[in-house]
Amino acid sequence: MSPPRLHSPFDARLVEHAYRHGIFPMADPEDGSIQWYAPDPRAVFELDSFHVPRRLARTVRCGHFEVRVNADFQGTMRDCSVPGPGRPSSWINGDLIRVYGELHAQGKAHSVEAWRDGHRVGGLYGVALGGAFMGESMFSRERDASKVALVFLVERLRQRGFALLDTQFVTSHLMGFGATLIPLAEYLKRLGHALTLPVRFD
Numbered sequence: 001m002s003p004p005r006l007h008s009p010f011d012a013r014l015v016e017h018a019y020r021h022g023i024f025p026m027a028d029p030e031d032g033s034i035q036w037y038a039p040d041p042r043a044v045f046e047l048d049s050f051h052v053p054r055r056l057a058r059t060v061r062c063g064h065f066e067v068r069v070n071a072d073f074q075g076t077m078r079d080c081s082v083p084g085p086g087r088p089s090s091w092i093n094g095d096l097i098r099v100y101g102e103l104h105a106q107g108k109a110h111s112v113e114a115w116r117d118g119h120r121v122g123g124l125y126g127v128a129l130g131g132a133f134m135g136e137s138m139f140s141r142e143r144d145a146s147k148v149a150l151v152f153l154v155e156r157l158r159q160r161g162f163a164l165l166d167t168q169f170v171t172s173h174l175m176g177f178g179a180t181l182i183p184l185a186e187y188l189k190r191l192g193h194a195l196t197l198p199v200r201f202d
Contacts, residue, residue: 131197
């Protein structure tokens, strides 16, 4: 498959094509223009060694949050776009919400959501192609809500035979769960294998 022509119309087909080549879009917070990224090194979670801190494991076991999949993809993505502490601006704009909504309608983008008392209080979303899941963003309105969604995501990927969980960039928050950096060349090799796997997220 040839590399994506990134000046093509910004739509679901282009974004999927980019993901299959290890490239993902983000909107410039200043002017809204779509920028494309393929960081080297690349941040990933090793599914077999994903680390769940002891306190969080207790929160997961107690069932404080109800975890739902794809209950409100658009709402989850909109919540991820809201600036918050440590994030004064957002790289998620209306164009991205529209295009990822198209991918969701095609069964290629998914949300994992933490609910409590009938309200969505945390969650995450990403793109699933073959046995690769590319995590995009998460939000939390209550302590541990997005973390519980992440733990659920990892367990779901394990159960369904996924081979790759891409988190793109590493942060101190993600390092606490065992996120690691690998060379882009290694990432592309692992992505190529994952794309061949006959597994489904849903």
